[in-house]
Amino acid sequence: MAPKAEKKPAEKKPAEEKKTVAEKAPAEKKPKAGKKLPKEGALLPETRGRSGKAMGIMNSFINDIFEKLAQESSRLARYNKKPTITSREIQTAVRLVLPGELAKHAVSEGTKAVTKFTSS
Numbered sequence: 146m147a148p149k150a151e152k153k154p155a156e157k158k159p160a161e162e163k164k165t166v167a168e169k170a171p172a173e174k175k176p177k178a179g180k181k182l183p184k185e186g187a188l189l190p191e192t193r194g195r196s197g198k199a200m201g202i203m204n205s206f207i208n209d210i211f212e213k214l215a216q217e218s219s220r221l222a223r224y225n226k227k228p229t230i231t232s233r234e235i236q237t238a239v240r241l242v243l244p245g246e247l248a249k250h251a252v253s254e255g256t257k258a259v260t261k262f263t264s265s
Contacts, residue, residue, distance in 0.1 A: 214238045218230045218237075236252055239255065
């Protein structure tokens, strides 16, 4: 086996040699070449992260659900021989149109919204 080299204790640098933070950092940092920063005052588009196609699909979905709920509410009012659609018909329509847990959450959120509206 080869003899091991002697280890010397690491020498400490004197405190005078240490540079302060101000000396280390350059006066102005330049942005990295890969990143482009937006111009000052530039606004991001409102639909950031959502394509126009996705927004169209969501719009169609909301309109479809609204149509189903309106149709079911109308049918319930007609069955009860009432000329108006009240929150009770809408709530029942939500329970009939939406499945299980989704209907429960929709009813609770709707009730909360109606309560907030009537109190203000």
